Amino acid sequence: MTEPKIKHYSVFSSFPKLIHGFSTRIGGVSLPPFDSLNLGLSTKDDREAVLENRRRIFKALRIAKERVVYPQQVHGDTIQTVTQPGIVAECDALITNRPNLFLSIQTADCFPIFLYDPHEQVVAIVHSGWRGTARNIVGKTIRKLKQTFNVRPQNLLVAIGPGAQKSCYQVDDSVIPYFDPDFYEEDDPGHYLLDLQGAIRQQILSEGVPGGQIEADQDCTHCRSDLYYSYRRDGEHSGRMMGIIGIRP
Numbered sequence: 001m002t003e004p005k006i007k008h009y010s011v012f013s014s015f016p017k018l019i020h021g022f023s024t025r026i027g028g029v030s031l032p033p034f035d036s037l038n039l040g041l042s043t044k045d046d047r048e049a050v051l052e053n054r055r056r057i058f059k060a061l062r063i064a065k066e067r068v069v070y071p072q073q074v075h076g077d078t079i080q081t082v083t084q085p086g087i088v089a090e091c092d093a094l095i096t097n098r099p100n101l102f103l104s105i106q107t108a109d110c111f112p113i114f115l116y117d118p119h120e121q122v123v124a125i126v127h128s129g130w131r132g133t134a135r136n137i138v139g140k141t142i143r144k145l146k147q148t149f150n151v152r153p154q155n156l157l158v159a160i161g162p163g164a165q166k167s168c169y170q171v172d173d174s175v176i177p178y179f180d181p182d183f184y185e186e187d188d189p190g191h192y193l194l195d196l197q198g199a200i201r202q203q204i205l206s207e208g209v210p211g212g213q214i215e216a217d218q219d220c221t222h223c224r225s226d227l228y229y230s231y232r233r234d235g236e237h238s239g240r241m242m243g244i245i246g247i248r249p
């Protein structure tokens with residue numbers, strides 16, 4: 001049996017109390033086209049296979065599956081502060097200061113963002129596609145961390161996971177008005193290549209997080225079919241990766 005391959009970010013590596021990870025498609029039981037570590041129950045994959053894949057990733061991270069929080073993601077900018085596990089209706093960012101509570105999000109091209117304040121012992125997770133980024137969901141999450149838990153942005157550590165990178169992320173002219181011209185260039189007439197990860201990084205910097213505390217995974221989910229699912233590439237045949245963050249009990 002291949003162990004689930006999970007990515008970890010070095011920005012968090014000196015904090016043994018923190019658990020985090022971002023799954024790849026490697027190390028699960030789903031059959032093609034969802035092979036193999038599909039974690040999305042909303043896909044057309046076999047439900048039992050997805051549940052087994054979830055058991056495997058939670059086991060690999062050494063967390064109890066009963067302690068995971070799942071947002072019902074809607075590409076909006078609603079942020080919920082949570083105190084218990086389970087499903088949270090219609091939101092794309094979660095915050096908690098409770099230990100032994102693990103925040104999750106699912107992606108397949110959109111960017112997962114992990115945030116941790118070691119001073120206040122607070123974590124957050126954000127799902128930011130172009131719609132969420134256009135609404136600055138990550139900036140709003142940082143402001144909510146400040147208001148709710150007195151988090152100082154100077155203390156935040158942030159990782160932006162992999163997603164569809166600029167050379168694979170063509171958008172039309174209905175999308176670009178929401179973005180700074182620094183982050184896109186014209187490709188074909190009326191079509192642009194958008195650096196969504198760069199725009200997200202800028203939003204985090206604008207809230208006062210030092211650049212040296214922001215790690216951006218350079219992998220492209222669209223290019224790396226060996227490692228990642230991609231909705232742009234595979235449409236309804238795409239599985240989902242999962243990002244997880246929480247504080248050890």
Ligand SMILES: [Zn+2]
Pocket residue numbers: 164165167168220221222223224
């Ligand atoms: Zn690519």
